[in-house]
Every structure is written in structure tokens, then in C-alpha cells.
Amino acid sequence: MDPTAPELIYPAWPAPTGVCAVSTTRHGGISASPFHSLNLGLHTGDDPEAVHHNRHLLRHHLALPQDPCWLEQKHGIHVVEAGQYQTPPAADAVVAFAPGPACVVMTADCLPVLFCDSAGSRVGAAHAGWRGLANGVLEATVQALDCPPGELLAWLGPCIGADAFEVGDEVRQTFLQQAPATRQAFVPSPTGRWLADLQQLARHRLTACGVARITAEPACTFRDRHRFYSYRRDGRCGRMASLIWLAGSGISPPRDARRGTGPSPD
Structure with a gap:
């Protein structure tokens, strides 16, 4: 087995044929410690050549004919359309309507959130930290997908778990003021602060705007040091990526692999 081959998670969701989606772990690639090994973030302090090589490995592994639409993420709510820019824009969500x-x-x-519609005609990806969730990044992505929310499916990817994400009362109050x-x-946390459930907060936001079909990956990035990077745990660390595209722009994962974590496609 090639040690540089990306290890991937396949969303276990009922996406229609033609919708392809994966989420990376930290395994595969060539980055050295503390970024070992499939670091995909150029802003982390890793060797840029190693990151570019890792991105090339991922693109080659997925047989994508062109680079994914990388973003300059800002914890905001700006949504862009894939293929409409040459350099990574400042945005936290991206949508596509064709291969x-x-x-x-x-x-x-x-929290990475992937979207598709039941017809397999549009897809999207959103970066949802607590700030993005509170500001409405998921609602902005649903709006940008430009179809009835009831036709959308959402997958909540690996993120820091509810028993590990400690926040202050100001974060809790931000959400309670919007939706009690x-x-x-x-x-309550033993430290006197609060433990927040990002996936539950995302479910609430999605349900409120009409998205009912929601699937979640239970893995915790903070607790699972072996498979995931965690900024809260390590500070200086790499980045995973969650990707979604329409068939015609790469390989389609085998149907059995879509049922959850599994071996990477050949």
C-alpha cells in the first residue's frame, strides 16, 4: 500500500448517483511533523511545497481534471460559485451547478457541511465554525444553492465533539439570543464554562431553514489524534479537506464505500 495515498472518509448519506463526496484524514501525503502527513492547508506554517504536493496527490487520487476550488476561509458567510475565479477568494462556502x-x-x-439536491443537479460545501454558524453561513449556502430547501440533503462531517468543545458564556448567549x-x-463544563455541540447547532440552523434530510459523521477531531488534526488540541497543526463534486469531473466512489469510512478507491 502506498503510504502517501490519501485515507478518505465517504459520507454515509443517501446522495443520488452522480454526487461524489469525500473527507480526508491526516493520513497520506508527505508533510513532516507536526503536520504529518496529509496537510492541505497553506496557511499553517508547513512547507508550501509539501502542501502543494499533498494537494496534487489528492487531486490525482480522485482523478479530478482540475484543482478543487480552494478558498481563503475567514469564518464568514460569503458564498462563491465554483469555477468562477482564478485565485482562492475570501469565502467560507462554495457551490456548483454542473460537473x-x-x-x-x-x-x-x-464543522464541514456538504450539500446536494435530490436530483443530483447541484452541490455545495460550507465551513462552519461557531462564528460562521451564528452569522448564518449555512443559511447563505442554502440560499446560494437556489432550490427548495426541502430538496436538499446535508452531511455534517468530522468536527470537534460535544464533550470536547469548551466555550464561554458569550458564545452560548449569541446562539440563545437568536434561538432559545x-x-x-x-x-455545563466542570470548569464553569460550557460544552457546545457544533453538529446539534448546525442541525438546528438547517432544520429552521427547511433542510430536513441531515446525516452526521460521529468522529471527533479532538479525541481522535490518530486520524485527525485538531487546532484546539495541538495549536500548530494541518488541515483536512471535505470535497463534493458532480460526476463527470472525477471518479465516482464505489457504492459500498459511500456507506462510511472505508478504503480509498483505486
């Missing part, structure tokens, strides 16, 4: 460049967001504790029902996403 072409893959939509991609990077994370290392924040989100109090269920916060439990």
Missing part, C-alpha cells in the same frame, strides 16, 4: 471543479472546505475542528431552543446544544 467541473470540486467544491472544498478545510477544517481542523470546525439551542440551549439544548450546551451543557
Whole structure:
């Protein structure tokens, strides 16, 4: 087995044929410690040549004819359309309406959210940390996908888990002021702060705007040091990527692999 081959997670969701989606782990690639080994973030302090090589490995492994639509993520709510820019724009979500460049967001504790519609005609990816969630990045992405929300499917990717994401009362109050029902996403921490459930907060936002078919990956980036980078745990670390694209712009993962974590496609 090639040690530089990306190890991938395949969303276990009922996406229609023609929608392809993966999320990377930290395995594969060539980055040295502390970024070992599939670091895809150029802003982390890693050797840029190693990051570019890792991105090339991922693109080659997925048989994508062009680079994914990398973003300069700012914890905001700006959404762009894939293939409409030459250099990475300042944005935290990207959508596509035809085969072409893959939509991609990077994370290392924040929540990646992938979208598609039931007809397999549009896809999107959003980077959702607590700031992005509170500001409306998911709602902005749903709007940009330009179809009835009830036709959308959403997959919540690996992120920091509910028993590890400690926040201050100001974060909790930000969400409670917007929607009192989100109090269920916060439990008291032994330190006197709060433990926040990013995936539950995302579910609430999506459901409120009409997206009902939501699937979640249970892995915790903070607890699973072996498979994931975690900014909260390590500080200086690499970034994973979650990608989604429409068939015609790369290989389609085998149907059995779509049921969850599994071996990478040949």
C-alpha cells in the first residue's frame, strides 16, 4: 500500500448517483511533523511545497481534471460559485451547478457541511465554525444553492465533539439570543464554562431553514489524534479537506464505500 495515498472518509448519506463526496484524514501525503502527513492547508506554517504536493496527490487520487476550488476561509458567510475565479477568494462556502471543479472546505475542528439536491443537479460545501454558524453561513449556502430547501440533503462531517468543545458564556448567549431552543446544544463544563455541540447547532440552523434530510459523521477531531488534526488540541497543526463534486469531473466512489469510512478507491 502506498503510504502517501490519501485515507478518505465517504459520507454515509443517501446522495443520488452522480454526487461524489469525500473527507480526508491526516493520513497520506508527505508533510513532516507536526503536520504529518496529509496537510492541505497553506496557511499553517508547513512547507508550501509539501502542501502543494499533498494537494496534487489528492487531486490525482480522485482523478479530478482540475484543482478543487480552494478558498481563503475567514469564518464568514460569503458564498462563491465554483469555477468562477482564478485565485482562492475570501469565502467560507462554495457551490456548483454542473460537473467541473470540486467544491472544498478545510477544517481542523470546525464543522464541514456538504450539500446536494435530490436530483443530483447541484452541490455545495460550507465551513462552519461557531462564528460562521451564528452569522448564518449555512443559511447563505442554502440560499446560494437556489432550490427548495426541502430538496436538499446535508452531511455534517468530522468536527470537534460535544464533550470536547469548551466555550464561554458569550458564545452560548449569541446562539440563545437568536434561538432559545439551542440551549439544548450546551451543557455545563466542570470548569464553569460550557460544552457546545457544533453538529446539534448546525442541525438546528438547517432544520429552521427547511433542510430536513441531515446525516452526521460521529468522529471527533479532538479525541481522535490518530486520524485527525485538531487546532484546539495541538495549536500548530494541518488541515483536512471535505470535497463534493458532480460526476463527470472525477471518479465516482464505489457504492459500498459511500456507506462510511472505508478504503480509498483505486
